Amino acid sequence: MTDTVLIEGLAVETIIGVYDWEREVSQRLLADLEMAWDNRVPAASDDVSDALDYAQVSERVSAYLARACPQLLETAAEGIASLLQEEFGVRWLRVTLRKPGAVPAAAAVGVKIERGSR
Numbered sequence: 001m002t003d004t005v006l007i008e009g010l011a012v013e014t015i016i017g018v019y020d021w022e023r024e025v026s027q028r029l030l031a032d033l034e035m036a037w038d039n040r041v042p043a044a045s046d047d048v049s050d051a052l053d054y055a056q057v058s059e060r061v062s063a064y065l066a067r068a069c070p071q072l073l074e075t076a077a078e079g080i081a082s083l084l085q086e087e088f089g090v091r092w093l094r095v096t097l098r099k100p101g102a103v104p105a106a107a108a109v110g111v112k113i114e115r116g117s118r
């Protein structure tokens with residue numbers, strides 16, 4: 001099953017970083033999420049309750065990032081992966097987190113993880 005639900009460029013302002021100054025200010029994170037889902041079921045029913053609701057996922061991931069305040073992007077990505085699998089029943093996912101302001105010479109830096117199987 002290769003269907004996917006995606007969220008791109010979800011922007012969240014949060015405390016994240018390893019340095020002392022980073023614990024004092026909010027920084028912008030951008031999250032891209034790709035989540036395996038059998039989209040044939042909602043396509044047939046035309047019912048959002050059969051779909052992986054990207055609005056609900058966006059709200060939950062934003063709330064998680066706003067409250068978790070981890071040091072590392074790796075920790076944030078792993079937390080997002082766990083909540084998507086445990087709370088939304090997503091079997092496979094890819095999470096990309098970008099921290100646009102972290103390295104001035106780079107457009108963005110970040111991490112990408114894949115968890116689960118399709």
Ligand SMILES: Nc1nc2c(c(=O)[nH]1)N=C([C@H](O)[C@@H](O)CO)CN2
Pocket residue numbers: 016017018019022071072073074099102103
């Ligand atoms: N692989 C990572 N490297 C670094 C991270 C991170 O989260 N993962 N974080 C930092 C600092 O917080 C940086 O963003 C400050 O500019 C450094 N390296």
